[in-house]
Amino acid sequence: MTLQSQPNFVHYPETASQTGGPYVHIGLAPKQAGFEIFDNNFGSVLVTPDTRGERIQVEGRVFDGSGSLVRDVLVEIWQANAEGKYAHPGDLQDKAIDPSFRGWGRTGTDFETGVYTFETIKPGSVAGRGGALQAPHICVILFARGINLGLHTRLYFSDETDANSRDPVLNGIEWEVRRKSLVAQRSERNGKVIYNFDVRLQGTPDGGEETVFFDV
């Protein structure tokens, strides 16, 4: 069979990306921009009382190449449920969907403190390619003024050392010293489990190491 005989041979270039700009909140987080417009807002709380799994809070800050806080970032996350199943018809793993968990959320870094926060659950392990198992992780994407193409990264968990050591994506990072930039640190505060995940868009002169970003 030749390529030309396939009905899908036509190919169009992907529409070019552009920065989200400083006012990305108007469209994607209008309350943070300072006004109410939609009855139903997408936000940073991924859980309802019925959601299954361990409640966690993911929080962090984003820094630029001078070590300064980036206060106008739009952060989105995408993750599996507590069993390691994505709420999407393309996930054919033999695991249960959690009807109370979409697995997606978005928020902005605070204009004053630069902190972003998600209320979610700790995801289970998801199948990788070829029978490998991926360590629990959350997919993260960042958009902001000055970022021309959304930056993809992954958040892993500091209390999953064994699983992390076998994770095919982490192990695909040739420079072992860079892998730790993807591991969120677990702590507890007022009875809540917190994972801190700071992102450095660019290495800093004082030794702050750049976060690993992926071409997915």
Place this chain on the structure above:
Amino acid sequence: MQIPAAPRSVAYGEFAQHPPACTPGYKTSILRSPRNALISTVNTLSEVTGPVFLPQELGPLDNDLIMNFAKGGLPIGERIIVHGFVRDEFGRPVRNALVEVWQANAGGRYRHKNDKYIAPIDPNFGGCGRMLTDDNGYYIYRTIKPGPYPWRNRINDWRPSHIHYSLSGDGWAQRLITQMYFEGDPLIAQCPILKTIPSEEQIRGLIALQDTANHVPLDSRCYRFDITLRGRRATHFENQLQGAK
């Protein structure tokens, strides 16, 4: 056991079609761009799946920017309709994609607490909308044509009229944010943000064309803007994305 059809991987990002991360003419990119190369990965379930949105999550006026913030009057400015198709690289419609748009008002002023431009807020204009594509990948919304806008890059830089777009397609790897411009705007040729894009052809892909045939007489003009997201490839000789069982 019969393995169900594996989800197909998404075609890899072709970076020649996008702006590089560091584009010094757009000054903010200098300190906000990684210095290391992106790490390329093969798709897993994490990248080929993505959030699913339901029609009932949206309100009836969410795609009508003329009416969705009107407080007893209509917003001031050029009434326009924008419509088009969202397809993937292989020409297939992207169904149920979440399309979100935001923009300045007719004078180039954004309704945002950090925008201090002297042009006034329009009390009847919010500036954001959203919709889901239908089974043909089609979307449509109505708005006021945004005005150009000055910004501190070089001291006399002005953005062309533009509408920001966010697209959430069928998979996380398709996630895209971009901007749409208007045919014939002389500011397009001078814009440092547009100039981050490496080819003229890709810049043209962001310019909506006036769709005269679809003007609404004595009411609104119309622009046509189609969007291409990354496509799913057929899985010819491997079935390992899922993890064989």
